[in-house]
Amino acid sequence: MIIVMRAGARQEQVDHVCERVREMGLQDHPIVGTDLTVVAVIGDENKVDGGVIEQLPGVDRVMRVMAKYKMAALAAKDGRRSEIEIAPGVSFGGTLVPVIAGPCSVESAEHILACAQAVKASGAHALRGGAFKPRTNPYAFQGHGEEGLKMLAAAREATGLPIVTEVLTPSEVGLVSEYADCLQIGTRNAQNFKLLQACGQQPKPVLYKRGMAMTIEEYLQAAEYILAAGNPNVILCERGIRTFEDHTRNTLSLSAVPELHQRTHLPVVIDPSHGTGHARLVPDMARAAMAAGADGLAIEMHPDPEHAMTDGAQSITPEALTDLIVSLARVAAAVDRTCGAEREVV
Known part of the structure; x- marks a missing residue:
């Protein structure tokens, strides 16, 4: 249930509504917007008499939300989309469609700096790279841990790019949030609810990837764990799901973009690298994602994919990234968006 307060409702009126909600044995989550405040009610809606709530001072209307995800639902923002900033000038959900690019893993200080410089030169907006790596094979490279975080921080210092990195x-x-501008939750941890709650208890934005076997409904319910824990800065990321198809590493569901836009106010990013597993398919699927309405792209890029320690097969080169961003600007213009490379469009 969503309780929409009147424009200009006083704080004591909001507090009174929250108090009544708690008296009913439910949880209240006020969401303060630019023009108005809404109170998301978590719990059994059947316990609430909406007619009584609507009579409380400062209340405009009560909206019943049948979805089990209350705070992630589009109705929680009165139909308005959220715009989430990870660094000054880099936000998801607005007109700009930022590109997050970089290697799967932080391999060395020299390597990640070279990657950051290439990402910066291409016109992309943020640097990705794994300091902690969850691997299916326990003997595979697991990342450099905190040393990798320090390498990322040094690359940010040198280039000004915000960094996105995974927490396991x-x-x-706490450690990762000290270094990162945006924390990533990967597909293997998509239903690690303790991790979701922990990320919700710190203020940095969270790039939350869909689990490889999760439905959209399950995905949004899981995202609710982060929101309900107190962090409104959640960016969803579709990275492909596991199906019977074997010509790609995963099956990239581009239809998830408009579907999620119908259900939630949260921004939606597409990862065509994990979504396909093949570098040759990444540019076309990135452009398709832009056309489908994606609010951002996460792309794996490596200066020498043949010798990458992880995910070389799906990593594009710096030259390919530069060309891709130029072409993305053309697609963005066609759908009334930008990607920051319009100066290159001819």
Whole structure:
């Protein structure tokens, strides 16, 4: 249930509504917007008499939300989309469609700096790179841990690019948030609810990837764990799901973009690298994602994919990234968006 307060409602009126909600044995989550405040009610809607709530001072209307995700639902923002900033000038959900690019893993200080410089030169907006790497094979490279975070921070210092990196466990959330501008939750941890809650208890934005076997409904319910824990800065990321198809690593569901836009106010990013597993398919699927309405792109790029320590097969080169961003600007213009490379369009 969503309780929409009147424009100009006083704080004591909002507090009174929250108090009544708690008296009913439910949870209240006020969401303060630019023009008005809404109170998301978590719990059994059947316990609430909407007619009584609507009579409370400062209340405009009560909206019943049948979806199990209350705070992620589009109705929670009165039909308005959220815009989430990870650094000054880099926000998701607005006119700009930022590109996050970089290697799967932080391999060395020299390597990540070279990658950051290439990302900067291409016109992309943020640097990705894994300091902690969850691997299916326990003997595979697992990342450099905190040393990798320090390497990322040094690359940010040199280029000004915000960094997006993955966190694997609740105990590491504090450490990663000290270095990262945006915390990533990967597909293997998509239903690690303790990790979701821990990320919700810190203020940095969270790039939350869909689990490889999750439905959209399950995905949004899981995202609710982050929101309900107190962090409104959640960016969804579709990275492909596991199906019977074997010509790609995963099956990239571009229809998830408009579907999620119908259900939630949260921005939606597409990862065509994990979504396909093949570098040759990444540019076309990135352009398709832009056309489908994606609010951002996450792309794996490596200066020498043949010798990458992880995910070389799906990593494009710096030259390919530069060309891609130029072409993305053309697609963005066709759908009334920008990607920051319009100066290159001819």
